[in-house]
Amino acid sequence: MKLVCAQNNLNSHLSLVSRAVSSRPTHPVLANVLLNADAATQRVSLSAFDLSLGIQTSFAAQVQESGSLTLPAKLLGDIVSRLPDGDITLDSGADSDGGLTTLTCASGRYQMRGMGAEEFPELPVIEDGELATLSAEALIDGLRGSLFAASADETKQVLTGVHLSLQPDGLEFAATDGHRLSVVQMIEEDASPDRSKSETALNVTIPAKALQELIKMLGQGGSSVAVQFDQGQAIFEWTDQRLTSRLLEGQYPNYRQLIPKQFTHQMTVDRRLLLGALERISVLADQKNNIVKLSLDGSNQELTLSVDAQDVGSGRETMPAQISGDSLDVAFNVKYLVDGLKAIATSEVQMQLNTATSPAILSPLGSIKMTYLVMPVQVRN
Amino acid sequence: MKLVCAQNNLNSHLSLVSRAVSSRPTHPVLANVLLNADAATQRVSLSAFDLSLGIQTSFAAQVQESGSLTLPAKLLGDIVSRLPDGDITLDSGADSDGGLTTLTCASGRYQMRGMGAEEFPELPVIEDGELATLSAEALIDGLRGSLFAASADETKQVLTGVHLSLQPDGLEFAATDGHRLSVVQMIEEDASPDRSKSETALNVTIPAKALQELIKMLGQGGSSVAVQFDQGQAIFEWTDQRLTSRLLEGQYPNYRQLIPKQFTHQMTVDRRLLLGALERISVLADQKNNIVKLSLDGSNQELTLSVDAQDVGSGRETMPAQISGDSLDVAFNVKYLVDGLKAIATSEVQMQLNTATSPAILSPLGSIKMTYLVMPVQVRN
Numbered sequence: 001m002k003l004v005c006a007q008n009n010l011n012s013h014l015s016l017v018s019r020a021v022s023s024r025p026t027h028p029v030l031a032n033v034l035l036n037a038d039a040a041t042q043r044v045s046l047s048a049f050d051l052s053l054g055i056q057t058s059f060a061a062q063v064q065e066s067g068s069l070t071l072p073a074k075l076l077g078d079i080v081s082r083l084p085d086g087d088i089t090l091d092s093g094a095d096s097d098g099g100l101t102t103l104t105c106a107s108g109r110y111q112m113r114g115m116g117a118e119e120f121p122e123l124p125v126i127e128d129g130e131l132a133t134l135s136a137e138a139l140i141d142g143l144r145g146s147l148f149a150a151s152a153d154e155t156k157q158v159l160t161g162v163h164l165s166l167q168p169d170g171l172e173f174a175a176t177d178g179h180r181l182s183v184v185q186m187i188e189e190d191a192s193p194d195r196s197k198s199e200t201a202l203n204v205t206i207p208a209k210a211l212q213e214l215i216k217m218l219g220q221g222g223s224s225v226a227v228q229f230d231q232g233q234a235i236f237e238w239t240d241q242r243l244t245s246r247l248l249e250g251q252y253p254n255y256r257q258l259i260p261k262q263f264t265h266q267m268t269v270d271r272r273l274l275l276g277a278l279e280r281i282s283v284l285a286d287q288k289n290n291i292v293k294l295s296l297d298g299s300n301q302e303l304t305l306s307v308d309a310q311d312v313g314s315g316r317e318t319m320p321a322q323i324s325g326d327s328l329d330v331a332f333n334v335k336y337l338v339d340g341l342k343a344i345a346t347s348e349v350q351m352q353l354n355t356a357t358s359p360a361i362l363s364p365l366g367s368i369k370m371t372y373l374v375m376p377v378q379v380r381n
Numbered sequence: 382m383k384l385v386c387a388q389n390n391l392n393s394h395l396s397l398v399s400r401a402v403s404s405r406p407t408h409p410v411l412a413n414v415l416l417n418a419d420a421a422t423q424r425v426s427l428s429a430f431d432l433s434l435g436i437q438t439s440f441a442a443q444v445q446e447s448g449s450l451t452l453p454a455k456l457l458g459d460i461v462s463r464l465p466d467g468d469i470t471l472d473s474g475a476d477s478d479g480g481l482t483t484l485t486c487a488s489g490r491y492q493m494r495g496m497g498a499e500e501f502p503e504l505p506v507i508e509d510g511e512l513a514t515l516s517a518e519a520l521i522d523g524l525r526g527s528l529f530a531a532s533a534d535e536t537k538q539v540l541t542g543v544h545l546s547l548q549p550d551g552l553e554f555a556a557t558d559g560h561r562l563s564v565v566q567m568i569e570e571d572a573s574p575d576r577s578k579s580e581t582a583l584n585v586t587i588p589a590k591a592l593q594e595l596i597k598m599l600g601q602g603g604s605s606v607a608v609q610f611d612q613g614q615a616i617f618e619w620t621d622q623r624l625t626s627r628l629l630e631g632q633y634p635n636y637r638q639l640i641p642k643q644f645t646h647q648m649t650v651d652r653r654l655l656l657g658a659l660e661r662i663s664v665l666a667d668q669k670n671n672i673v674k675l676s677l678d679g680s681n682q683e684l685t686l687s688v689d690a691q692d693v694g695s696g697r698e699t700m701p702a703q704i705s706g707d708s709l710d711v712a713f714n715v716k717y718l719v720d721g722l723k724a725i726a727t728s729e730v731q732m733q734l735n736t737a738t739s740p741a742i743l744s745p746l747g748s749i750k751m752t753y754l755v756m757p758v759q760v761r762n
Binding site (some may be wrong): 279 | 420453459481489492500657660661686693695697698699
């Protein structure tokens with residue numbers, strides 16, 4: 001294998017795949033990145049795979065000699081990222097399996113010991129064509145609107161992922177940690193009207209970690225993303241890039257039945273005002289039990305937030321709100337409200353409630369279809 | 382106490398003093414910030430003191446009622462930093478010792494329990510006038526040029542600080558961790574020609590932590606800084622701000638005798654080129670024993686850096702250098718060279734050496750007077 005490429009190209013693509021390099025590899029080759037140079041297409045592909053998350057990316061290079069090999073990902077990335085702009089030559093010499101690869105740049109040369117490409121495990125593939133196609137923006141919106149509600153507690157297994165289910169006209173994203181639930185519906189770009197019933201029964205749970213990497217990768221641009229999944233893997237594929245992830249096993253909770261159909265109270269309020277006040281209130285709530293009290297005053301069309309952290313202090317903020325329904329006092333874990341408001345991008349949010357002990361719904365006003373369910377906290381007066 | 386001030390004023394000054402708030406206070410009041418409002422001067426001063434580091438700052442406010450009190454520094458800072466721009470009213474009501482203080486802003490009000498100002502320890506003062514006056518820039522240069530060489534190992538006691546000694550025309554800064562030494566001489570703005578011998582015998586060692594805070598504070602501007610010290614304290618004072626620090630006890634090493642007077646080899650090289658190459662070399666050196674070999678080639682006027690990390694790889698970079706003296710191979714801990722080159726700001730650096738086993742000196746070319754001494758590492762070929 002011999003190729004010449006630009007430092008900034010190699011650097012950015014190495015840093016992209018580095019997220020799938022195992023930090024504690026079960027096999028030495030998993031600490032490496034697989035390089036595949038093709039003289040016919042004049043392209044180089046890089047792959048990394050920790051057996052759960054896999055990332056593959058490719059870019060144009062002057063490939064003088066086709067070939068495959070693996071190099072230590074961290075070592076190569078650390079050297080390349082410190083090189084100045086300019087051309088880099090990678091040459092594995094005569095023997096490409098396990099020998100020394102030479103990196104030459106304007107200022108000097110480095111030699112690194114790699115491993116043969118044949119030892120590197122292949123990234124998963126799914127044979128059965130595409131299942132759904134979303135714009136990168138829609139996919140990011142769906143993930144941002146759900147990921148935050150997933151559990152960070154590894155023992156919660158299936159709750160540490162986001163549940164994706166195929167709908168007749170798009171994808172539904174759901175995440176819950178047992179205390180709150182967020183559901184987002186995203187419409188497909190070219191919804192195929194003849195999606196069969198057997199297909200819409202397909203639903204999978206993908207580890208949050210893989211989806212966080214997916215958001216970062218998509219943030220660098222990308223047009224349409226093809227989403228595929230079978231019973232073991234999910235694959236996201238777009239221009240020159242591919243991310244694969246194993247699925248989380250286990251039955252995902254039947255969350256749709258948790259969402260109330262009717263509400264006696266409805267409130268519309270400025271998202272930034274509410275978020276700002278909650279963040280200040282949370283400073284005091286942190287000192288105590290994280291509880292904030294919301295008092296909806298229908299006659300004055302005002303929402304009052306209050307916190308009382310005995311021995312430390314207390315706080316109270318009031319803001320205008322459009323309220324329908326009687327006055328109502330209801331308490332929440334302030335963190336759950338803050339998380340939801342941060343995941344929403346609209347200028348106004350809607351809150352729907354029934355009683356001080358039944359689930360409330362927070363949703364953006366005039367944007368994507370997102371339903372964020374939070375359980376109130378019961379407090380004694 | 383009652384005052385009205387701008388949110389951004391109170392916020393920036395609270396964050397300034399917060400650095401001297403004890404994270405694990407030995408007395409509850411040390412977790413608080415002392416507020417002192419003076420109706421006559423229409424100013425508020427804030428003080429924090431962890432019994433080692435003390436910071437005081439003051440700013441203009443509408444003081445309606447003079448008074449002093451202390452409030453929980455983190456709580457107050459966290460709330461104020463989250464408030465929108467606008468006026469903030471602080472009112473301690475009738476009883477200012479230990480009662481509730483009310484903070485009122487446009488959106489709401491907060492109450493916090495404080496402690497009486499009389500419980501707050503006074504910040505140290507030195508009676509014997511100013512000793513030296515440096516521009517903020519000179520002080521920052523002196524600290525940046527020395528601080529990095531101090532030991533981070535708390536058991537090294539006096540070596541965890543920077544040694545300041547009063548010179549006839551300025552201040553000398555020195556720091557060493559036992560493996561390398563950096564000495565910087567800064568000239569005073571208005572050197573008093575009649576500084577007596579007893580004064581120039583004054584020298585102290587100040588904890589690195591306090592000096593790191595000093596750099597951050599000075600980075601926000603400031604003109605001339607008055608430096609005072611006695612046998613127990615150092616005080617830095619400038620426009621509306623003051624930092625006090627206890628001194629480190631113990632005899633500081635007699636470092637001047639370590640610096641060679643004559644050299645057989647001298648090299649001038651581009652600082653960025655050398656730093657860049659060393660940072661790449663260090664990626665491989667990290668894998669082994671951190672050793673980089675420098676080969677000075679007088680006949681070709683070239684410097685070659687090389688590293689050999691067996692089983693991992695090797696690297697070699699060459700750059701132009703002005704070299705006087707015979708060719709010489711000498712090895713260093715790459716980290717020490719990188720640290721020194723980062724602390725220097727000039728485009729060229731000078732390196733002076735004798736043999737592969739005697740101390741070498743790195744210094745900036747055409748800037749402040751800084752002497753950075755590094756011991757070579759002995760390697761067997």
